[in-house]
Amino acid sequence: MSCLRPDRLDLYLEGELDGAERREVEAHLRLCPGCRGALEDRRAFDRAFSSLPPIEVPPGFAAAVMARIPAERRHAFGWLAALVSGTGAVLTALLGYHLVTGESLAGILLAVGRAVADFAGRAVVLVAKVIGLLGVLLDAAADLAKALWKGLGIFSAFLRPEVVGLVLVLAFALSLLVLVGVKKIVSLGERS
Amino acid sequence: MHDDSVLIQRALKGDRKAFEMIILKYQQPLVNYLGRMTGERETALDFAQDIFLKAYASLDSYRPAFKFSTWLFKIASNHMIDHWRKKKIAAVSLDQPFDGDESSPRPQVEDREPSVVRKYELAEIRARIENALDRIPAAFRELFVLRHVNEFSYEEIADIKGLPVGTVKNRVFQAKELLRRQLEGIS
Numbered sequence: 001m002s003c004l005r006p007d008r009l010d011l012y013l014e015g016e017l018d019g020a021e022r023r024e025v026e027a028h029l030r031l032c033p034g035c036r037g038a039l040e041d042r043r044a045f046d047r048a049f050s051s052l053p054p055i056e057v058p059p060g061f062a063a064a065v066m067a068r069i070p071a072e073r074r075h076a077f078g079w080l081a082a083l084v085s086g087t088g089a090v091l092t093a094l095l096g097y098h099l100v101t102g103e104s105l106a107g108i109l110l111a112v113g114r115a116v117a118d119f120a121g122r123a124v125v126l127v128a129k130v131i132g133l134l135g136v137l138l139d140a141a142a143d144l145a146k147a148l149w150k151g152l153g154i155f156s157a158f159l160r161p162e163v164v165g166l167v168l169v170l171a172f173a174l175s176l177l178v179l180v181g182v183k184k185i186v187s188l189g190e191r192s
Numbered sequence: 193m194h195d196d197s198v199l200i201q202r203a204l205k206g207d208r209k210a211f212e213m214i215i216l217k218y219q220q221p222l223v224n225y226l227g228r229m230t231g232e233r234e235t236a237l238d239f240a241q242d243i244f245l246k247a248y249a250s251l252d253s254y255r256p257a258f259k260f261s262t263w264l265f266k267i268a269s270n271h272m273i274d275h276w277r278k279k280k281i282a283a284v285s286l287d288q289p290f291d292g293d294e295s296s297p298r299p300q301v302e303d304r305e306p307s308v309v310r311k312y313e314l315a316e317i318r319a320r321i322e323n324a325l326d327r328i329p330a331a332f333r334e335l336f337v338l339r340h341v342n343e344f345s346y347e348e349i350a351d352i353k354g355l356p357v358g359t360v361k362n363r364v365f366q367a368k369e370l371l372r373r374q375l376e377g378i379s
Contacts, residue, residue: 007365016346016361045372048317049340054220055227055236062215065244066208 004028004035009042196260204251211251215244218264221342225265228337229272231326239275243268258351265342265352269334276330317375324374328367335360336367 004012004025011017012025029036094112098105159167196217202210219240226236226243246267254263312320325333338349346364350357 006369007362010365010368011361045368046340048314048321049336049368049371050343051314052224052228052318052321052341055223055233057219057223057237057240061219061237061240062212065215065241066212068241068245069208069211069248 003032004038006038006042009035009039013039013042013046197256200251200254200256200260203248211248214260218261219244221261222264222268224341225268225337226272228322228325228341229330229334230275239268239271243271246271259348262344262348262351265338265344269352272330272334320375321371324371327374328370332363332367332370335363336371339364340368 008017008021008025012022017025029039094105094108097103098108196214199210199214203214222240222243223233223236226239227233230236230239243264247264250267254260325336328336335349335353338344338352339346344352346357346360349355349364350360353360355363
């Protein structure tokens, strides 16, 4: 009679064997004091293994985790939900208008379509004009900067470097004075 | 106590209190697992926070067909694997063969007289087990902890670790044998 394998004893203890296997093990245990001792040994180990004390969790743990979670949950398809609900709202409004005024839905849709097209047309023209104006302003600024640079080059060619430096310092000081003056005027305006 | 799936549905709709209830329910088992895996309470608490944050961020991907506890512990187990990788801790891979696999012959029951668990008080035995746990390979320690500390079924552990049930049973047994050897050695 060969003794039971330790892994079999383990599964028996844990109730993991099926009926036939369990009966077989129990029959062997009745006849074998060595395996009975080994089983008791394993039972004692298992009890000890499963009795390890819990590790203390501080009382404010859950609150500390929640404090690290953003206030609002981001939904994966939030934009889609917004689009669907927006469309739904528009359709409901149209239907409501139709029910209240009795106007045909096709007529309402045509009027809304015209209004939207008219608004889009005006917006496109406005945007085009703003872009054109910005282009002209940028061109003018670039031409001015080029002329200033050129003038500075011609000016410095006729003078010694020390004199050029002095002129630049004076120009800088003058700009500062102008800025301070403007600020003072503005603040006087605020007081009055 | 509310059902997990109800709490998750509420949390998904933005109910923060519902997610806090989930944390309160699972903080103790999670910290028990992480504490035994890291051997340090403070690290376990930090990891537990990170794992709950990860769970919250990916709550959309949770499928109610599975148990929430196994889903949460799958995140925790992956977190531990990342930790070991970063710290370059050599963990015996569960994919590698180990002495005593189903194909390997097993020893017969040995006569042990008397066993260490019968010689000492329970408190001392517990301390010895905690000590011995630190000395067995992390991958085996994990399966032992999931089974005997967290009391997951073998099927649940198989789900958490993505292993066949038979392999899990065998490896838990191996882990216990390693622990027993450690305990016998220091008795």
